[in-house]
Amino acid sequence: MTKTEPWAWVVLAASICALFFNTALNFTVGVLHIALLERFPDVDVSTISWLGALFSCMFALAGMIASNVISVFNSRTCVMLSGIVTLVGFTLSRFVTDIKYLFITYSFIAGSGQALCFAGTLVSLSYHFMDKTSMATGIAVGGCGLSSFIFPPFTQFLIDTYGLDGTFLMLGALGFQSSVFGALMRPTKYELRPKAVSCRRRQCTPETEELSTVWQDRFKFFQSVPYWLLLVSSTSFSIALSTVYLFMPEYFKLLGSTSQEAAILLSVAGVTGTISRVLLGVLASSVGVSIIFGGMFGIMGVVTFFLKFMSSLGGKISYTAFLGFYTGACWSLQYTLLVEINGLHNISTAYGVLMFCSGVGYLFGPPVAGTYFPTLFEWSYFICHNRYAY
Template identity: 60%
Template sequence: MSDIKPWAWVILAASFGSMFFNSAFFAAGVIHGALIERYPDVDVGTIAWLGSLFSCMFALTVFVGSIIINLFNARTCVMLSGLLTLVGFTLSSFVNDIKLLFVTYSLIAGSGQAMSFAGSMVTLAYYFKENTSIATGIATSGCGLCTFVFPPLTQYFIDTYGLSGAFLFLGGLGFQSAVCGALMKPTEYETRPNKLLKCLNLCKRKQTKKILIEKEQSKKNVTEPNEQKSSRFLSEKFVLLTSAPVWLLFISSAAFHMALSTVYLFLPGYFKHLGSSPQESAFILSIAGITGIFSRILLGFLSKSVDTSLVYSSTFGIMGLITFFVNFMSSIGSKITYTALLGFYTGACWTLQYTLLVDIIGVKHASTGYGMMMFFSGMGYLLGPPFAEMMAVWFHNYYFAFVFAGVCFMVAASTGLMIRTKTNKILLLSDTEINDGEGDKCLLQPEKHIIISDEKWIIKQLITSV
């Protein structure tokens, strides 16, 4: 890591802090129980939709964050996320109508967490191009710490200040991500369009005379480059929609988040059903945060030497098998064991997903690709709890909600195993550096044909990687 810029370590710390302060969706299960007590006359399914929508927004609206990053930079995205979280939770503390909570709590507060996650992940790819998995593993351990701290802390806020007071505290904590975002100095990739425009204007001035002399001849010659540019543009924009590994990753991500949202939303209530108190249930759930911290860092390093898709899929498969036996976990020891394994085997999912995505599509398309991947993740978060609720009502037993989660884990494992990006042959061309004569350098990246092949398929992608 000797080639990493010194400010990159500040970025790493800021990303860690942003993910820690703005990841209240890990406490959605605790808030779900408080909402059921606050609105006893409201259908439980409606409250489940409220919690699932809040949880899914961190992924469903990441594409908004990617748009802001493309228009401005990651710093603006993360700072805006803190403001949205503050506004959303503050308004929720004054709302009594559950219908309005769908706007203030689920949409506004949830969107703030989405943008924080998007900005932090993308800026890490800019600063740690060669060590993305390790950097994201360390940064996303902030989510693991949040998983440990926020459930019991949120339960304490609810017990002491009520649900309205808890919303205020969560909004204040989430706003701290704006401070972390202020430290995320824009990189050359975010300011690159202005440099490219400068180079193009310089080239235009130098070639004006030549263009005037050869005007008639250039009419024929311009047609082919324009057609090639149009073709390259379409290929670049639609590469995500024509890549089998990308679609496998999207499907795996959706299935995994259907399982994860179901477990985190229903597990505190199910532990109460098995004899635990509310505070004990929140504490048991927080154990997943501690083991999640270790797994994020450990698997981030492990993916440097082992096929990332193999690690990614095997963790989900193991977690799916364990989830099928949640009905037998009545003792305090078995409950702690399950949540510890839950954190360990699912904690590094975002690290591994992002590493796989960058391996497939390159860094330049990271923000767009990440937005699309998190959209599928958000759909999983949105649909998981309601479907699990339907399963529980259909069989008159909440254990079948976890059966549904186990099946989703297994689907995520099987599709993730099919990606196998590390065993594919990747052929990249080198970059071309052009000096504009005024002290600035422009990186004109050549198009890179990445050929991904194995026994099953051959896919040709047109990608520009920075």
């Protein structure tokens, strides 16, 4: 068993704060969507919806960018860069008057900052907590769950007080705090060692041979069957999660709930999701991450089959509580499972590819599901949840 360094706990605290201030900005997208509709009344609603959709999924789609930054530099540089990118993206968005350019400044640039922060913190934690990765990532990602209650009303307060332009500047400043906390994530010997090896190779091998060897070694994880299965699983549950959380309020309204009631039900999932991130992360350290990862989606799929009989308020609360608890820890456990499959060798590259696949599922899941949701109604929700058990 590898001894945990005292500084690792500082890194864990810094990771919680970095994820809270940066990656958790994802929870502001709903409030910003309404403000953007008011700012651009002549723009088609679907166009503005794509702004929020792209911003939301960039934390996964830009995983390859984050993995390259970690491979070339280290995880600390990646997290510190995330704050700068987020600040630049939101600051530029404040001066944009054409919605077309918001796809660049808001969706792509500011959204990419989330990916840099998310990937950088998880990779750093895996190096500092080699024997307690699931526990550390579960606690760190739990900070994102707390922000699901804080950021939406806080963002609305900023819009009411400073307007959309001022809100963009404030959110950029908040996201920039990840640079401060990222500075505390000092690189470990495992991150510094590959550079020394690379330098020795450069002195004794031809350039073409070295390049071929490096690329083969870097993408060796593609030869692993479990890794491919994890890619398929990640894409599947990303399609399901994005679709479920988008259509769940509308589904409950069709079952007789009011808009306010549907919003309260979503907050229930946030509460249980926060508990899940910490509890299942700690539990996975002793029970086994693969058992918990597969079991929680299987249980959620079974529970969803009984959703039709949960038409009362108590039934809906029970369902959203299950939803939050059995899906809240999926991102942290996914990374822990990747470490078990791949090890720490080229973990940043393997994780970047994994997050990209998740981003593709997260982006295209709702549009595809939306084509059959109005016609299939009840069954569309069940079909989406069946993807969990892939």
